Amino acid sequence: MDDANQIEVPPSFVALFTTGAGTRLTHPMGAVRERYELCEDLAQALTEQASAALSASGGDEQAVLEKIQRALQAEGSAVSPVEASWVGRRLAELLGWEAPGRD
Template sequence: MNDDPNQIEVPPSFISLHTTASGHRLLQPMAFVRERYELCEDLAQLLTEKATAIQSASGEREAQVLQQLRATLSGSESPVQPAEAEWVIARLAELLDWPAPDA
């Protein structure tokens, strides 16, 4: 029986952002990692509409739109850490079925 009341499954791609270099140990408690994942997933979901609006209005290529959003998420006012910002952009591309961005 699972004692964890939270049923959200955090994908390995996100967990790896919060593990040691060897990948064997979390650097933060799982509750913290899950909270950060929820924030990043919600952000990626919210940015789908923004990304398509930017592309429609500007006619820019998908990669350019993702680069703009990456720059915004990398700013000092961003609610996410740099590695999380990269994950959000990759997840956004996945949600939009756009080519994976270059890191």
């Protein structure tokens, strides 16, 4: 078994790649795992930037998260809009902030 297969993709991320009924994956699991690794790494990497932006903004966590999500959802982004929303929620979780209210 290769190392990639030992990465557990959380259900919240797998849900981004399932059919409307939630019963079948729309992409191979290997591709989902790769996208998860990218998004998780991105959320981890953004923690310092988000904390610094919070200090600069005067303490508005939601505004910081929304700004980051808008940037991630911009044309040419490495992540899809639904992945960007997941990254925003994961970033909030990592920082102990309230999750963004919209996707």
